[in-house]
Amino acid sequence: MLSRPEDLRPLKLRFQLMLVVTMVVFLVLGGRLFQLQVLEGDQYASRAERNFLQSIDVEAPRGRIFDSKGRPLAVNRPAYTLMVTGRPRVLVEDEAAKSAELRRIAVTDAQVDELAALIDFQDETDELKFVSRIEELRDDEESGRYAVAIRSNLSDREYARIKTREQLASWVDIRKRARRFYPEGALTAFITGYMREISREELERRGQAGYRVGDRIGKTGLERQWENYLRGRTGMANRVVNALGIPVVNPPAMASAALADPVEPIPGQDIHVSIDVELQRVAAEAFGSVLYDEVSQTEYGGRRAGGLVAMEVDTGRILAMVSVPSIDPNEWEQPITRAKFGDWTASPFKPFIDKTIQENYFPGSTYKVVSALSMLVDSSYDPDEIIECGRYVEYGGRKFRDTHACGPVGLEDAIIQSCNVYFYRLAMERGLTLSKMEATARSFGLGEPTGLGINSEASGTVPTEASEIRQGSFQQGVRLNSAIGQGNVKVTVLQLSVLYATIANGGSVVTPSLVDRIETRDGKLVFENEPRLREASPPLESFDRERIHRGLVGVVNDPKGTAYSERLNGVTVAGKTGTAQVGRDRRRVGEQGIVGWDTTQDHAWFAAYAPAEDPEIVVVALVAHGGAGADAAAPIVMRVIGDYLGGRRAGSVNRTVSPARRDAGVPPPLPGADRKGAR
Amino acid sequence: MRSRLRGGGGGTWRGFPGGLDAVLVLLTALLVSVAVVNLNSAGAGDWTGLVRGQIGFVLVGAVAMFTVAFLDYRVLYRLGYTIYGVGLALVVLVAVVGVTTNSAERWLRLGMLTFQPSEPMKLFLILGIARYLQELSESSLAGTIRGLIIPGVMTVVPAALILQQPDLSTSVVLGLIALSMLALAQLTLRSTLILSLLGVSGMMLGWRLLMEDYQRERIDVWLNPETHAEGAGYQILQARIAVGNGGIFGRGVGEGSQNLLNFVPYKESDFAFAVFAEEWGFLGGCMLLLVVFVLVAWLLNLASQARDRFSALVCVGVAALFFWHTVLNVGVVLEFIPNTGLPLPFFTHGGSNVVTMMLSLGVVSSISRARRER
Known part of the structure; x- marks a missing residue:
């Protein structure tokens, strides 16, 4: 064996064949x-x-969003947003077969728990919501593929904790996204509105406009109304990711070179509103406070609920617009605890309701100007005719009372003293019908939204006989009640402001506005508000206007006037008090025991404009369950007027305006017999 | 061919001291260097441990190669059956006390080291069969079908054991190596035809009866990776993108995006060729295929000049070892065959394979030296 060499030449063909096969195979590979x-x-x-x-x-x-002096009401602050991919790409390796598959695999409970453990939750509900959001994403084949924002405004500590967990990188990403900040907080809450995460329905509706799951969108106020202007256009950045879709920190040079240029986002447009924050603050302080947390405290001494509008009489530009109480819109930038939210929704003070436009109230005696104007168009009516007020009238078997006997009064005196009997008798004997009042009310814009545009305005009610009969609420006395702003008459604070602005400016029904102009970030004008008047101008004859005006001036400046005690030094104010009775049956259980909140108390109104000689500003305040208008609402209005005309107004200098009664240091003389009768 | 390849020194240079085969040594050195560079690139600096390990394996392999190269190949002939027996015993031992990794039981633990007996088994089978066929050539069974029985059994026993580790591809390679050796010495036209018939019908039967659904699905994925891009087709598709991304000149060493950003799974082991093709391009890929082709051709050349049948068979066996590993591995990356899981010699990280391959070349070197003894 193997002792001698062998001759392998017979195998030569086989060697050659093998060589050829090898060559062919390698050529095929090549x-x-x-x-x-x-x-x-x-x-x-x-x-x-x-x-x-x-x-x-x-x-x-x-x-x-800026106020009229350029002070910021809504700005942006840098913040971090947490994004998760519910079904990240995972490389599943089969080591035995040396094969690997890339699969979309839902994150495990353990992974979710690991992330949840790094976040400081407000409460259990917050945590449950967070976890269920992730679970929703991971169960959805489609939306689980993308990084979705699930929590904004991470704290620095949360950010650091998450960033240091490298194993989270496969499905968790943190991106820079601004948070909204409202420097004035609750003070301008209903004007700015607030933002929330876009809802599913909204997303479907706005899907075309480039909204993504987890985006934030304006929910109320200007944030909502001007969303399309504020939002701007989303830009695009490019980055290098690895096979698992994880961004690479130091990408290879050739990969960076392949990155396309980013598309810069186009910033949203800035809104300049007519509000003067300082005047707004004066109004808020006149109420006591607007902040819900303070208002809702039992020991709180201020007004619990109400609203105020201050507006330029000629243009309808709103200078201040306060609703008490308000929730700080910054609250919505964080998750809200269930306890807090429950407190808000259950609160008798209704912090979600904008009390200047979203809630209707009986106007009470402030409505008497409508009744009076309804009569003045009738040439047979003599406003100088004296009617005897004997404290009550009987009609249809019922007694309609007044708070005191005013004695013999004409129209002006009836307004000055807020005499109910005078207007009852107009309704009973002088043809003051519901349809006449309706025509007047509608010509002043009552009974329909004023057209401000934000926060879904209530339209109020202007009763007609037909509507009363239809609703089954028609009674013989409804005409009498309507004549003094009760019955079924309902208005919003803003509607009343328009009404009094019309009287003040001599007959132009203005459309209230908040937005003065909108500019791009580099200062180009996009939109400028022009004062708009309603087309159907009310038939307000100048001598009729003068008559009403004299009455309104008397309310504040005649010693018999219901608001005489609230008059100001240095400026003549014209106005009307209102004390709207609330139905006794509307007393609600569970609200007893809140100090300063008696739901059997009347709503207090005061509507005024000044200076009387050449009106510039109209201010209307409502204090819910505040009692008498002169006591609860008039001081608030006077403070705002005083502040505005006392120097806040541009161009006005050295006019000192102060409450007259403070000079005296003693209680002012009471009009009539009973202060409660300030109707 | 011999004079062309070895005659560079005008016949004055006698090769390495001790008669080491210079062509083998140079080709090996070339392959090993490129392979280590490629492994380093696939590791992108993160797997320095892998590269260092591979260099260690190469050094061990080199020592084994040179040691065996200085042996007289007749010792290997005498010990042919013993070596085969030891190899078989190790494979059996794996089945009994093997280390299980990822559901496959392929490794034996020796202190700190683990090794995979199925790798050296390839060489041991070559030696065993070569010895048997040498003896057979002097008997009456030469060229008969009955003469196929013993080599058949010698192959099937370890192949079956390896198959149930499970490691289908290694057992298939054992069969292919045995067939390649038989093709040189024992198979006739008739027996080839019979074997082919048996093979084809067996495959069809297997497709019908034995294939599980998931295996059929795998074939489907292999045929249409695009439709399974996010799933089973991912690996093969990404490998293809890597290869294509290489273009003519390649992306450059350490510059392939598919490699650097980890789009190619198993790029440090069975898919190393995808990384190589991406970074070295068409020119580099062709050079690599050419080098392996030259190596196989040189082994066949040595076989044709061998002193005896045993030597020729060993050379053909080792040629088959390199040929089949390269073809089956590159064939997977280039989508000629479904994923098998065979290492690309030297490129795939792993000691058992590297040492086995170098040991095999050492054996051939020893045989190469002896061919001048005629």
């Missing part, structure tokens, strides 16, 4: 390389690029 790399190389090169290039949205800086 041919495939040629196909993939030379013929189709470009195609695969671009696919390789698409593999690692990822485009992400870059949120545009939201437009800011």
Whole structure:
């Protein structure tokens, strides 16, 4: 064995065959390389690029909101948003077969718990919500594929904790996204409104407009109404990701070179409103406070609920607009605890309701100007005719009372003293019908939204006989009650402001406005508000206006006037008090025991304009369950007027305006017999 | 061919001291260097441990290669059956006390080291069969079908044991190596035809009866990876993108995006060729295929000049070892065959394979030296 060499020449053919086979096989392999790399190389090169290039949205800086003096009401602050991918790409390796698959695999409970443990939750509900959001995403094949924002405004500590957990990187991403900040907080809450995460329905509706799950959108106020202007256009940034879709911190040079230029976002447009924050603050302080947390405290001494509008009489520009109480809109930038939310919704003070436009109230005696104007269009009516007020009238078997006997009064005196009997008798004997009052009310814009545009305005009610009969509420006395702003007459604070502005400016029904102008971030004008008047101008004859005006001046300046005690030094104010009775049956259980909140108390109104000689500003205040208008509402209005005309107004200098009664240091003389009768 | 390849020194240079085969040594050194560079690139600096380990394996393999190269190949002939027996015993031992990793029981633990007996088994089978066929050539069974029985059994026993580790591809490679050796010495036209018939019908039967649904699905994925891009087709598709991304000149060493950003799974082991093709391009890929082809051709050349049948068979066996590993591995990356899980010699990280391959070349070197003894 193997002792001598063998002759292998007979095998030569086999060796050659093997060599040929080898050559052919290697040529085939080389041919495939040629196909993939030379013929189709470009195609695969671009696919390789698409593999690692990822485009992400870059949120545009939201437009800011400024007051009329350029003070910020809504701005942006840098913050971090947590994004999660519910079904991240996972490489599943089969080591035995040396094969790997890339699969979308839902994150496990353990992973979710790991992330949840790093976040400081407000309460259990907050945590449950957070976890169930992730669970929703991971159970959804479609939305689980994308990084979705699930929590904004991470604290620095949360940010640091999450960033240091590298194993989270496969499905958790933190991106820079601004948070909204409202420097004035609750003070301008209903004007700015607030933002929340976009709801599913809204997303479907606005899907075309580039909204994504987890985006924030204006929910109320200007934030909602001007969303399209404020939002701006989302930009696009490009980054390098690895096979698992995780961004690469230091991408290879060739990958960075392949990145396309980012698309810069277009910032949202800035809104300049007519509000003067300082005047707004004066109004809020006159109420005591607007902040819900303070208002709702039992020991709180201020007015619990109400609203105020201050407006330029000629243009309808709103200078101050306060609703008490208000929730600080910054609260909505964080998760809200269930306890807190429950407290808000259950509160008798209704902090979600904008009391200047979203709630209707009986106007009470402030409505008497409508009754009076309804009569004045009738030439047979003599406003100078004296009617005897004997404290009550009988009609349809019922007694309609007044708070005191005013004695013999004409129209002006009836307004000055707020005499109910005078207006009852107009309704009983002089043809003051519901339809006449309706015509007048409608010509002043009552019974329909004023057109401000924000916060879904209530329209109020102007009763007609037809509507009364239809609703089954028609009684013989309804005309009498309507004549003094009770019955079924309902108005909003803003509607009443328009009414009194019309009297003040001599007959132009203005459309109230908040937005003066909108500008791009670099100062280009996009929109400028022009004062708009209603087309159907009310038939307000100047001598009729003068008569009413004299009455309103008397309310404040005649010693018999219901608001005489609230008059100001240095400026003549014209106005009307109102004390609207609330139905006794509307007393609600569970609200007893809140100090300063007696739901059997009347709503207090005061509507005024000044200066009487050349009116500039109209201010209307309502204090819910505040009692008599002269006591509860008039001081608030007077403070706002005093502040505005005392120097706040541009161009006015050295006019000192102060409450007259403070000079005296003693209680002012009481009009009539009973202060409660300040109707 | 011999004079062309070895005659560079005008016949004056006698090769390495001790008669080491210079062509083998140079080709090996070339392959090993490129492979280590590629592994380093696939590791992108993160797997320095892997690269260092591979260099260690290469050094061990080199020592084994040179040691065996200085042996007289007749010792290997005499010990042919013993070596085969030891190899078989190790494979049996794996089945009994093997280390299970990822549901496959392939490794034996020796202190700190683990090794995979199925790798050296390839060489030991070559030696065993070569010895048997040498003896057979002097008997009456030469060229008969009955003469196929013993080599068949010698192959099937370890192949079956390896199959149930499970490691289908290694057992298939054992069969292919045995067939390649038989093709040189024992198979006739008739027996080839019979074997082919048996093979084809067996495969069809297997497709019908034995294939599980998931295996059929795998074939489907292999045929249409695009439709399974996010799933089972991911690996093969990303490998293809990597290869295509290489273009003509390649992205450059350490510059392939598919490699650097981890789009190619198993790029440090069975899909190392995808990384190589991406970074070295069509030119580099062709050079690599050419080098392996030259190596196989040189082994066949040595076989044709061998002193005896045993030597020729060993050379053909080792040629088959390199040929099949390369073809089956690259064939997977280039989508000619479904994913098998065979290492690309030197490129795939792993000691058992590297040492086995170098040991095999050492054996051939020893045989190469002896061919001048005629």
